[in-house]
Amino acid sequence: MGRRHGDVDHAYSDTGGLTRMALPTRLTDLLGIEHPIIQGGMAWTATAELAAAVSNAGGLGIIGAGHMPTVVLRDQIRLAKDLTDKPFGVNLMLLTPHIDELVDMVLEEGVHAVTTGAGNPGKYMTALKEHDIKVLTVVPSVALAKRMESIGTDAVIGEGMEAGGHIGELTTFVLTPQLSDAVNVPVVAAGGIADGRGVAAAFALGAEGVQVGTRFMCAEECTVHPSVKERIIKARDRDTVVTGYSTGHPVRVIKNKLSRMIEDLDRENKPEEVEELGSGKLALAMREGDLDMGSLMAGQAAALVCQIQPAATIVSEMMTEAEAVLRHLGTIAR
Numbered sequence: 001m002g003r004r005h006g007d008v009d010h011a012y013s014d015t016g017g018l019t020r021m022a023l024p025t026r027l028t029d030l031l032g033i034e035h036p037i038i039q040g041g042m043a044w045t046a047t048a049e050l051a052a053a054v055s056n057a058g059g060l061g062i063i064g065a066g067h068m069p070t071v072v073l074r075d076q077i078r079l080a081k082d083l084t085d086k087p088f089g090v091n092l093m094l095l096t097p098h099i100d101e102l103v104d105m106v107l108e109e110g111v112h113a114v115t116t117g118a119g120n121p122g123k124y125m126t127a128l129k130e131h132d133i134k135v136l137t138v139v140p141s142v143a144l145a146k147r148m149e150s151i152g153t154d155a156v157i158g159e160g161m162e163a164g165g166h167i168g169e170l171t172t173f174v175l176t177p178q179l180s181d182a183v184n185v186p187v188v189a190a191g192g193i194a195d196g197r198g199v200a201a202a203f204a205l206g207a208e209g210v211q212v213g214t215r216f217m218c219a220e221e222c223t224v225h226p227s228v229k230e231r232i233i234k235a236r237d238r239d240t241v242v243t244g245y246s247t248g249h250p251v252r253v254i255k256n257k258l259s260r261m262i263e264d265l266d267r268e269n270k271p272e273e274v275e276e277l278g279s280g281k282l283a284l285a286m287r288e289g290d291l292d293m294g295s296l297m298a299g300q301a302a303a304l305v306c307q308i309q310p311a312a313t314i315v316s317e318m319m320t321e322a323e324a325v326l327r328h329l330g331t332i333a334r
């Protein structure tokens, strides 16, 4: 039997009887949250139920807008407001065609924070900030981070290619310290972080917070199809693959029949056919649980996820473990 989160035999899970310390950072101050953990804004996956559960646990819950119609996202924001009094946010996927309309509605509705992905949110920065919405820009590179800082982003989320879904080229391990050197705003590390060791490592690299996606897919409150959660729990180290290079929008998914078909089309350099075949497949996976022909977007950290737990347990376990690791590191230097 493999390791389970919270196992007492794990090197860092013994907190040594010390009372838990918190890890307050500029990020927790900026957002008014207890723990420096942001939940990934996963399309078709990060619904109001999950976002509210993460926020209630002291992290920042995020509703993933993806391609949601504006009225649906509005209802999701209102549902989250019913489910939590704590700060929560919305992820805006900038490739969606009706993004202008989504932004207008978010401004009207009001949320604490917006994370952006898959593009440059420059066009919306002023309006969001004028409405007192904190903006956290997902960046795959140092250049974009600097540009975003110059136009007023409140923090950058450096997403490494270990992450699930649409990714850049750099790994979390090299991107995070470079961002930390390049910008003055808080840096959040994303990609490959699913436990407290990852949180501690991110802090060592200069991050003041983490964004976690794949592990929250296995939260009890996450509304993805149960088969998807089971598949993530079964995932091993080499079970994800990056497909869609030919389209210029590569995505990391758990390998299946669909990913193999897309790899073939990538090799034949047929980007239009990749787009066509991929269309609607994320919903097919996340809503209907089709593990063969659905797009099983998940990060390499799927291999680190071993059970379904309440979001509050995930947050508290990650924090307790991170604190134990950091204390341990403080004792090994001679």
Ligand code: TUI
Residues within 6 Å of the ligand: 043, 066, 093, 095, 116, 117, 118, 119, 120, 138, 139, 140, 144, 159, 164, 165, 166, 167, 168, 249, 251, 297
């Ligand atoms: O956005 C994500 N992850 C996503 S979005 C998504 S939906 C989708 N489905 C099919 C194709 C494309 C998207 C699934 N997963 N993560 C944040 C992220 N942002 N990763 C990489 C980027 C990024 C890439 C380029 C951010 C900015 C950027 O800027 C280019 C520019 O304009 O300079």
